[in-house]
Amino acid sequence: MLVLSAGLTDNGTGSDKATGMGELTCPGCGKQLDPQHHGELVCDGQVWCDACRLYDRRLLLPRPFADIVAWGQRLCAAFGLDPVEFQEAEPFPEDPNPYPHALKLLMAEAHHRDRIIVFFPPGLRLATLCHELAHLATGQDHTAGWARMFAEMTAWVKERLPEDTISRGIKVNLLGNQD
Ligand SMILES: [Zn+2]
Ligand SMILES: [Zn+2]
16 A cells, blocks of 8 residues: 655555665665655665655656556566556545545555555556555565665666656655654
8 A cells, every 4th residue: 555655655565574774775875764764765776865866757747547557567577577467446435534634645555465556546656656566576565675676666767768858856745754
């Protein structure tokens, strides 16, 4: 499950609880990074802190579901993953109690056993795709290994995306970081 917070936050559906503390250090400033607090990470080639790096705008732009699926299939082929099924969630109900706020911010969820990724409307972005695919690729929750895989996938996508006319990255932090 992925809830929008600093762009990319979720609860995951894996059971791996490795903390990864100490295994990840920002290459920009040397700060120790905790992948459990992945809203503070920027997984782009390497795993950076959010003070040193911003996600490329092209990774955060909303895209049609068909584009997300096409990129997902290319990533699976490039990274040698078993096929993954991509699904688009129904639009949110008008009054999605009991967690209306959380539901509105739900982005995607990966079902490890069935290899299905369900995208909610706010999650139709390449960064979300890479986040979830990295869970399936590693079989891990928010670990250092997952973060590195996520970073490799975003780098792969960026190399193949058309250039952005706006070169600056943007920062998405709608909820603040969840400590
Ligand atoms: Zn996740
Ligand atoms: Zn840093």
